[in-house]
Amino acid sequence: MSTGEVRRSSGVLVAEFIAKQGEGGKFTKLQMNEAVPNYSQTDRRMRDLRQLGWVIDNYKVNPTLKPDEYLVQKIGVRIDLGEKPLKPLRKSVGGAKRRRILERDGQMCVVCGVPAGQPFPDVPERRAILTIGHIIPFARGGTDDESNLRAECQRCGDESRDNTVDPPTPEFVLTRARNVGGRKEKERLAKWMLAGRKSPDDTELVFLDWCRLPHADRLRVMQEFSLQVLSTDDK
Numbered sequence: 001m002s003t004g005e006v007r008r009s010s011g012v013l014v015a016e017f018i019a020k021q022g023e024g025g026k027f028t029k030l031q032m033n034e035a036v037p038n039y040s041q042t043d044r045r046m047r048d049l050r051q052l053g054w055v056i057d058n059y060k061v062n063p064t065l066k067p068d069e070y071l072v073q074k075i076g077v078r079i080d081l082g083e084k085p086l087k088p089l090r091k092s093v094g095g096a097k098r099r100r101i102l103e104r105d106g107q108m109c110v111v112c113g114v115p116a117g118q119p120f121p122d123v124p125e126r127r128a129i130l131t132i133g134h135i136i137p138f139a140r141g142g143t144d145d146e147s148n149l150r151a152e153c154q155r156c157g158d159e160s161r162d163n164t165v166d167p168p169t170p171e172f173v174l175t176r177a178r179n180v181g182g183r184k185e186k187e188r189l190a191k192w193m194l195a196g197r198k199s200p201d202d203t204e205l206v207f208l209d210w211c212r213l214p215h216a217d218r219l220r221v222m223q224e225f226s227l228q229v230l231s232t233d234d235k
Contacts, residue, residue, distance in 0.1 A: 010039035014046055016080035018056065021072050028068045046070075050137060052077040052085050093132045093144065101132055101149050106196055111156035113196075120155070121205070128153040 017035040021027050029043060036042050046056060053076025059065040077083050093101070107130070108115040114128040133152035136142030180186055188201075210221060 010036060010042060011045045011048055012080045013039070014042050015049055015054075015078065018046065018049070018054070018072055019075055019078060019080060023072050023075055025072050026065070026069055027072075028070070030068065032070075049076060049079075052079065093149065097144075097146065097149075098132055101146060102130060102151050104146075105151035108151065108196075109153035109156055110150045110196070111152055114153055120153075126155075128155075131157050133157050 013036045014032065017032055018027070032042050032046070039045075050056065053074065055072075055074035055076075057065065057071040057073055059067050059069065062071055065071055077085050102116070106115075109128060109130060112120075114120055116130045117127055120126050120128060130151050130153060132149050133156075134142045134144075135148050135150055142148050177186070177189060180189055210218060213221065
């Protein structure tokens with residue numbers, strides 16, 4: 001970099017790279033990192049663009065994409081060209097409102113149900129740190145009204161910031177709930193709703209423990225248990 005040359009921010013460089021792909025264009029995280037070298041957390045800078053009207057799909061919301069692919073649906077404010085947002089960026093939720101949301105949601109993540117400070121069932125060495133997230137993303141017209149806010153752990157919050165799909169309607173959820181399995185499954189779902197969290201049963205807990213085994217041990221347990229179940233079914 002020559003003397004007097006201004007070093008542009010990573011956010012500007014990421015916007016410039018994605019804009020070059022054009023709406024309808026695809027790119028990978030590796031390509032983005034190669035286009036914006038010597039900067040870390042380029043994926044976070046990409047998520048920041050969603051606050052400025054950029055709509056970028058990933059494989060979670062677009063099954064035609066590979067896990068490392070992104071699709072540019074809409075280009076928003078061109079900060080790489082010096083454009084300014086028409087409205088101020090999202091402000092952090094204030095302390096009083098934050099406390100109300102956390103108390104309302106029972107001091108637990110409403111997405112996965114892990115209480116604040118408790119270990120994740122599948123990653124016991126990590127504990128949940130709660131933050132405040134938006135149900136309808138800010139970039140898609142979501143507001144900071146308490147009805148659009150929820151308690152989220154850091155893991156679910158990271159995933160939801162990569163999500164461009166609006167939440168379902170109450171009618172859609174109710175219809176799906178009424179069509180869930182038999183009476184036993186419906187009762188189980190109703191108990192989760194009443195408790196405000198998902199309570200894993202013995203089967204799920206065993207599976208989570210299995211996931212924590214080293215790869216070779218997972219294969220051994222899977223093979224021995226599968227043989228046992230299959231041999232029992234054949235009798």
